[in-house]
Amino acid sequence: MKLNFxxxxxxxxxxxxxxxxxxxxxxxxxISVLLIIYLRTVIGGTxxxxxxxxxxxxxxIVLEPAERTPIGAWQLPDPTGRTLYIGETVNLPRAQDKIxxxxxxxxALERDPEVTVVSPVVSGNVFMFRGARRExxxxxxxxxxxxxRIVNIEEKLVEGRFLQMTTGEVALGxxxxxxxxxxxxxxxxxxxxxxxxxxxTVAGIYETxxxxxxxxxxxxxxxxxxxxxxxxxxxxxxxxxxxxxxQAEAIAESxxxxxxxxxxxxxxxxxxxxRTLDAQDQxxxxxxxxxxxAAGFGIAxxxxxxxxxxxxxxxxxxxxxxxxxxxxxxxxxxxxxxxxLGCMVGIPVGIGLLEALSTxxxxxxxxxxxxxxxxxIDPWLLLGASAVAVTVGVIAAFxxxxxxxxxxxxxxxxxx
Amino acid sequence: xxxxxxxELRGVGxxxxxxxxxxxxxxxxxxxxxxGEFVAIVGGSGSGKTTLLNLMGLLDRPSMGxxxxxxxxxxxxxxxxxxxxxxxxxGFIFQFHYLLPEFTVIENALMPCRMKGRRFQEExxxxxxxxxxxxxxxxxxxxxxxxxxxxQQQRVAVVRSLxxxxxxxxxxxPTGNLDTRSGRVVFDLMRSLSRESxxxxxxxxxxxxxxxxxxxxxxxxxxxxx
Numbered sequence: 001m002k003l004n005f006x007x008x009x010x011x012x013x014x015x016x017x018x019x020x021x022x023x024x025x026x027x028x029x030x031i032s033v034l035l036i037i038y039l040r041t042v043i044g045g046t047x048x049x050x051x052x053x054x055x056x057x058x059x060x061i062v063l064e065p066a067e068r069t070p071i072g073a074w075q076l077p078d079p080t081g082r083t084l085y086i087g088e089t090v091n092l093p094r095a096q097d098k099i100x101x102x103x104x105x106x107x108a109l110e111r112d113p114e115v116t117v118v119s120p121v122v123s124g125n126v127f128m129f130r131g132a133r134r135e136x137x138x139x140x141x142x143x144x145x146x147x148x149r150i151v152n153i154e155e156k157l158v159e160g161r162f163l164q165m166t167t168g169e170v171a172l173g174x175x176x177x178x179x180x181x182x183x184x185x186x187x188x189x190x191x192x193x194x195x196x197x198x199x200x201t202v203a204g205i206y207e208t209x210x211x212x213x214x215x216x217x218x219x220x221x222x223x224x225x226x227x228x229x230x231x232x233x234x235x236x237x238x239x240x241x242x243x244x245x246x247q248a249e250a251i252a253e254s255x256x257x258x259x260x261x262x263x264x265x266x267x268x269x270x271x272x273x274x275r276t277l278d279a280q281d282q283x284x285x286x287x288x289x290x291x292x293x294a295a296g297f298g299i300a301x302x303x304x305x306x307x308x309x310x311x312x313x314x315x316x317x318x319x320x321x322x323x324x325x326x327x328x329x330x331x332x333x334x335x336x337x338x339x340x341l342g343c344m345v346g347i348p349v350g351i352g353l354l355e356a357l358s359t360x361x362x363x364x365x366x367x368x369x370x371x372x373x374x375x376x377i378d379p380w381l382l383l384g385a386s387a388v389a390v391t392v393g394v395i396a397a398f399x400x401x402x403x404x405x406x407x408x409x410x411x412x413x414x415x416x
Numbered sequence: 417x418x419x420x421x422x423x424e425l426r427g428v429g430x431x432x433x434x435x436x437x438x439x440x441x442x443x444x445x446x447x448x449x450x451x452g453e454f455v456a457i458v459g460g461s462g463s464g465k466t467t468l469l470n471l472m473g474l475l476d477r478p479s480m481g482x483x484x485x486x487x488x489x490x491x492x493x494x495x496x497x498x499x500x501x502x503x504x505x506x507g508f509i510f511q512f513h514y515l516l517p518e519f520t521v522i523e524n525a526l527m528p529c530r531m532k533g534r535r536f537q538e539e540x541x542x543x544x545x546x547x548x549x550x551x552x553x554x555x556x557x558x559x560x561x562x563x564x565x566x567x568q569q570q571r572v573a574v575v576r577s578l579x580x581x582x583x584x585x586x587x588x589x590p591t592g593n594l595d596t597r598s599g600r601v602v603f604d605l606m607r608s609l610s611r612e613s614x615x616x617x618x619x620x621x622x623x624x625x626x627x628x629x630x631x632x633x634x635x636x637x638x639x640x641x642x
Binding site for chain 1: 470473475476495496499500501502503504506508510512514516517518519527528530531532533534537580588
């Protein structure tokens with residue numbers, strides 16, 4: 001490479017004079033840059049949406065009571081203090097799946113810089129009575145201010161409230177409410193598995209768009225949940241949200257060594273989601289790689305044409321003392337400049353297109369208008385796409401440039 | 417230095433190989449060209465005169481013998497070294513003008529200077545402007561080559577060959593592609609520039625009228641000096 005006044009000025013003049021060819025090449029590069037930015041951003045947005053729909057209303061990490069290993073009755077200390085006979089019934093205290101000492105662990109969890117939300121939850125199946133009808137529903141007793149940062153119910157309320165829910169109140173999904181003809185302020189009776197019953201008033205009705213939450217799920221305060229399940233002051237699990245949800249599995253693993261709980265991440269619970277995203281990534285990368293290769297060949301063939309058309313000029317320049325390195329530099333510089341110009345066209349057009357796309361809205365759950373595409377333009381993607389385009393431009397220019405550098409002045413000058 | 421010939425050939429021969437078939441083109445050429453001389457090389461087609469000019473212009477390497485430019489043996493130079501001799505010491509005129517269509521007349525005339533840097537080009541510009549005006553192209557300095565007639569284009573090529581103030585200008589049939597009148601204009605131009613600037617010219621031609629007006633005539637037949 002010999003960058004000097006001669007090579008740079010000749011390269012620039014070639015580009016300016018051969019405007020048609022230059023524009024064609026710039027167009028090819030701009031389109032590939034546009035495609036890279038556009039496809040990656042739209043697919044990235046789709047992936048954000050998919051992940052969001054999976055993780056949007058669940059904890060990233062769940063802390064549950066450590067699993068117990070079943071043991072035989074004969075291994076228990078004898079509760080009666082005498083020999084047991086076959087056929088005899090002994091009532092042992094039922095061990096429940098619960099976390100008694102959760103308050104003790106809470107500060108440590110909240111201090112973890114990766115953890116953004118810590119929400120203790122009491123959950124279990126209960127019966128819900130409404131007049132003569134009875135339905136088994138999943139009950140979650142929560143501290144609403146904490147849990148709302150996981151499930152985002154407050155902003156999906158159709159009626160009433162969630163955050164300010166107090167003892168004796170219940171929030172439930174719109175589907176469940178419609179099925180039972182439940183309206184705000186209605187009274188419901190709940191029956192726990194241990195036979196404890198509780199009367200509650202409907203304080204909020206929400207619609208999240210997720211079937212699991214809208215149908216068959218009710219929320220109570222933590223205290224009501226504890227008394228309905230007769231858990232005392234214990235909880236069933238602790239849900240966490242972390243800053244980077246893709247790190248959930250790693251964080252869960254590191255917690256396992258420090259905390260006496262069974263710890264699961266959303267990633268371990270949803271292996272299919274990850275496999276799908278991965279397959280999607282690979283497909284889109286294949287498309288992009290093919291595009292880039294095709295663009296590379298396009299640029300190369302345009303530059304080959306340009307070099308072929310300039311054989312005689314190259315010959316006379318070499319006769320006058322231009323070195324092969326200088327001639328090669330002229331054409332590599334052309335490839336480089338065309339690629340840079342292509343990026344300068346492709347990137348703004350790509351951003352404009354994406355911004356236009358981000359304004360497209362369609363009715364979402366609950367009739368609210370939501371964006372059709374999640375568009376987050378990553379500056380690194382712009383930089384990466386430019387780097388790819390410039391590299392491809394230079395590589396594509398390199399081969400015709402080498403050919404130009406090896407033109408034999410005698411051949412072209414004698415010929416004609 | 418003044419006594420050193422501008423170019424000297426010592427027993428130069430050239431054989432082309434096409435696979436195993438050897439085609440000898442030039443045999444045992446020995447002559448020298450003194451400073452300021454105007455030499456014409458004549459010969460029929462296939463006589464080897466263009467090959468000889470290519471060898472003298474360091475565009476090709478001889479199969480045997482030595483070529484000395486300014487007393488320096490060009491055979492010992494590598495490719496960049498030969499390019500640098502061409503850039504600094506030699507000027508070229510070909511049958512076709514080979515002006516660069518992207519550049520104006522004055523820019524084309526200055527092309528050999530462009531290779532030597534922006535400063536050098538700027539320094540030489542007044543001289544080249546004056547030369548172009550002298551050859552009747554003063555009005556055409558900023559025109560593109562395509563806007564010129566064949567004779568005008570070749571006049572630009574002649575001026576261009578002098579841009580780097582060469583010791584030797586090699587001209588390969590410079591009038592071969594022109595009508596008689598334009599050819600005469602170009603030839604007279606070369607002749608007068610040679611006289612005024614003291615630049616050495618070696619011109620290959622098959623036109624005896626021009627050849628006879630040269631200071632010296634080298635006649636070639638079948639690869640040998642007659």
